[in-house]
């Protein structure tokens with residue numbers, strides 16, 4: 001069984017993430033989409049909200065599981081029998097950062113990192129830009145699923161009402 005992890009903050013999940021998860025699901029037996037529960041950084045969405053959106057948007061893939069993790073990714077890999085991390089590269093600046101993390105993860109644990117080039121349709125896309133556009137009422141319908149679009153609208157409505 002070749003099981004890999006697609007880790008991330010997923011704040012929120014975008015079409016770029018879904019593209020990578022779906023392509024990984026074709027290459028491997030099982031893909032674990034793992035949401036970082038970062039105690040040092042509060043996101044726009046809570047971890048349960050991120051998990052819900054990821055479950056909704058990856059429901060079409062039979063071999064994708066959605067989980068959360070905290071601490072080191074390599075520890076999550078060890079506990080879950082995962083030997084490969086899949087990460088997306090959108091740009092050279094992604095590569096600079098990702099190379100260092102990949103080498104450190106390998107040094108720590110022997111877990112390999114496989115890089116997938118981002119689909120050019122989404123190479124400009126990031127969760128932080130989606131949050132910013134949605135916050136100002138911009139159109140994110142080509143960047144996230146309708147379900148996520150609704151959650152973004154709710155989140156910013158809640159904040160305006162608070």
Ligand code: PNS
Nearest residue numbers: 007008009010036071072073074104105
């Ligand atoms: O979506 P992101 O924010 O680019 O994902 C980054 C993530 C979650 C993959 C990365 O920050 C991570 O693996 N964090 C867990 C802590 C860890 O293992 N750090 C690497 C130490 S070398």
